[in-house]
Amino acid sequence: GAVVSQHPSRVICKSGTSVKIECRSLDFQATTMFWYRQFPKQSLMLMATSNEGSKATYEQGVEKDKFLINHASLTLSTLTVTSAHPEDSSFYICSARVGQLSYEQYFGPGTRLTVT
């Protein structure tokens, strides 16, 4: 159990376009999901907390208008990178908290975004 999927796994887009990344909890409901960013050979940096039915909360320094987050259901959160630029190229990973009985978080396989 506790499987989190992401789609797509890899995307290449042109500068100025927008890209949507989906994060799904496959076998459990997740009222809270998280989005992270990871640069090569670095650790994971939390970008935002995605709350089902309410606005996302962003970490300091993360542009909310550039990284749009929507958590429309208990199993799906989306991250849209708007007007992407080469510096947005990175590995984006989502996680979901399993819920009531445990605070354990499970992670998706990640999405590698390359902006040309």
Add this chain to the structure above:
Amino acid sequence: GIQVEQSPPDLILQEGANSTLRCNFSDSVNNLQWFHQNPWGQLINLFYIPSGTKQNGRLSATTVATERYSLLYISSSQTTDSGVYFCAVERRDSSYKLIFGSGTRLLVRP
């Protein structure tokens, strides 16, 4: 904010050797998890261990919450153990946010 430090940053082992990875954190936490990030980037849950000791096969972990550290033991290492090991802690502000350490990069040679 809370600081999470991992040591050593890099580790090279011969297959069959044992190792201990350390995670120090600067404040009280609700939760601590250990992950293994494989070469494809997937984070694999190893342990959810806010306190005490757990074992799973060749891996075991101990967290001493009062002294703010956790240890991950790998015994009889295999080449498939290679990758990056992260510890992550959850702050005590009820936000459920995980703060990651900088990781230990492990290479196990055949």
